[in-house]
Amino acid sequence: MKKTTIDINESTIKKYVESIRPESIEIRAQLDFGYSYDGKTTEIYEIRPLWNNPKEKQNTPFAKIRFYKSKQLWNLYWMRANGKWELYKPFSESTHLDKIIEAIKDDKHGCFFG
Numbered sequence: 001m002k003k004t005t006i007d008i009n010e011s012t013i014k015k016y017v018e019s020i021r022p023e024s025i026e027i028r029a030q031l032d033f034g035y036s037y038d039g040k041t042t043e044i045y046e047i048r049p050l051w052n053n054p055k056e057k058q059n060t061p062f063a064k065i066r067f068y069k070s071k072q073l074w075n076l077y078w079m080r081a082n083g084k085w086e087l088y089k090p091f092s093e094s095t096h097l098d099k100i101i102e103a104i105k106d107d108k109h110g111c112f113f114g
Helices: 010-022 097-106
Strands: 030-036 042-047 057-068 072-077 085-087
Touching: 010 030, 010 042, 010 097, 057 097, 072 097
Parallel strands: none
Antiparallel strands: 030 042, 042 057, 057 072, 072 085
């Protein structure tokens, strides 16, 4: 039986996503947040019911964080309205994941939370 563990990077991302989730279960039914993580790329997304089928949930990514092992850098991307990822400028990379998370929290240009 394979033992699964959460690495420190995923733990940091999980902690951030938990901090932005609504406290109320009723609100979470209408708006929630989640993430996917594969060891080098994370997508943070909104979870909402589909407008035409409220029983079905839809994940809409708004932030992507990617680790480039060769450069030892984290890059931050935001989802444009056309559905394409774009580097988040002026703060697009860091050697520290915490600084990337701070850039998402600050959202100085309204790219992540509008």
